[in-house]
Structures are given as C-alpha cells and as structure tokens.
Amino acid sequence: MRTLVLNAGYEPLAVVSFKRAIVLVMNEKAVVVEQVDADPVWGPSAVYDRPAVILLTRYVRIPSSRLVPVTRRGVLRRDGHRCGYCGKSASTIDHILPRSRGGADSWENLVACCLRCNNVKGDRTPQEMGWELTIAPQPPRGAHWTVRGAERADPAWEPYLALAA
Structure with a gap:
C-alpha cells in the first residue's frame, strides 16, 4: 500500500510506503487528506x-529545477512504445543525431524506435534517409514524471496530480 505525499501548498512531492505515511501522521508532521476505506490503524493513544x-x-x-533523468525506459514511456519513424511497436531507442556525430543523450535527441528502423537508419540522420519524425521529442512534463512512483497512480491521487500537471 502506497501513499501520496503533498507539500503544505498541495504540490505532489513523493510516493511513500503506508508505514512511512502513518509515522508522519502519528508524529504530527502530516495530516490525512484522503483515506482508504479500510479498518483504521490503532495507535497507543x-x-x-x-x-x-x-x-x-x-x-x-x-x-527549482526538478529535471527528469534521461533513461531508455523513460524515452519508451514518453513515446508510448511507438517508433518515432514508422509508428510501429518500439523496443529500442535511437539517437536522431548519431552519437558518432556529436549527438547527445538528451530528451530532444532520443526517440523510441523499432528494431527494423534502427538497423536501417544506422549512423545517419533522418534527413539523410528522407525520413520524417512522427513526434517532436521534448522533455516530459507533469507530476507523473517528477513525482517518483506516481506512474502507477492510485485513483484517489488523480485530483492532486492533475493540479501539478
């Protein structure tokens, strides 16, 4: 069981275990905003x-800048596991400007790619291949990306995560 932690200004901060959440409430460092319809927890007092x-x-x-780290899993998730060139199911990522030509590992230079397109493209740019990108790669935004653990959100969290998006 997991719990969403909101800052005093209702900004989503993190997802913590039920045990950690109940300790914060018992020590009066937090208050319960939404509860689970289950038996209450009996404390000593x-x-x-x-x-x-x-x-x-x-x-x-x-x-002030909570940057989302660039990962293979993140790029695939951002692009919906769809190839940025042909739109088919993607299992790899591709550097739009190849690394051998100075392409960086950045959100703007990486795109989800199917194995076939990745092998055909090789060490070339999409312009050299005559290909167009189906998406405009950019860094992901929203609470689902900045709040660790919010990708598998509880339905009770939705109103609070929507405020941060």
Whole structure:
C-alpha cells in the first residue's frame, strides 16, 4: 500500500510506503487528506485513518529545477512504445543525431524506435534517409514524471496530480 505525499501548498512531492505515511501522521508532521476505506490503524493513544494522500504540516523547499533523468525506459514511456519513424511497436531507442556525430543523450535527441528502423537508419540522420519524425521529442512534463512512483497512480491521487500537471 502506497501513499501520496503533498507539500503544505498541495504540490505532489513523493510516493511513500503506508508505514512511512502513518509515522508522519502519528508524529504530527502530516495530516490525512484522503483515506482508504479500510479498518483504521490503532495507535497507543489515538485511532488513525489509513492514508491514501497526506499533507505535510510544514512547507518543504524543493529544488527549482526538478529535471527528469534521461533513461531508455523513460524515452519508451514518453513515446508510448511507438517508433518515432514508422509508428510501429518500439523496443529500442535511437539517437536522431548519431552519437558518432556529436549527438547527445538528451530528451530532444532520443526517440523510441523499432528494431527494423534502427538497423536501417544506422549512423545517419533522418534527413539523410528522407525520413520524417512522427513526434517532436521534448522533455516530459507533469507530476507523473517528477513525482517518483506516481506512474502507477492510485485513483484517489488523480485530483492532486492533475493540479501539478
């Protein structure tokens, strides 16, 4: 069981275990905003709702630029596992400007690619091949990318994750 943690300003921060969430609530560092319809948790001096979403009582300052790291899994997820050239199912990633020509490992230079297109393209650019990209590669945005663990969101979290998007 997982719990969404909101900053004091209702900004999604993280997803934590149920155990960590209940400790924050018991120590009065957070309050339960949404609870799970299940039996309450009995503490030594009080009864607590099972938290689905908690709100921190004090504001936590976070870095202004929360950059999403570039990963193979992230590129495939961003592009919906569809090839950026032909639109078929993708299992690899491709550098639009090949690394051998100075292409970087960046969100703007990587695209999901099927094995066939990746092998045919090789060490060339899409322009040299006469190919067009079906998507415009860019860094992903939204709470589903910046809040670790939010990709498998609980339905109770949706209103809070939508605010951050």
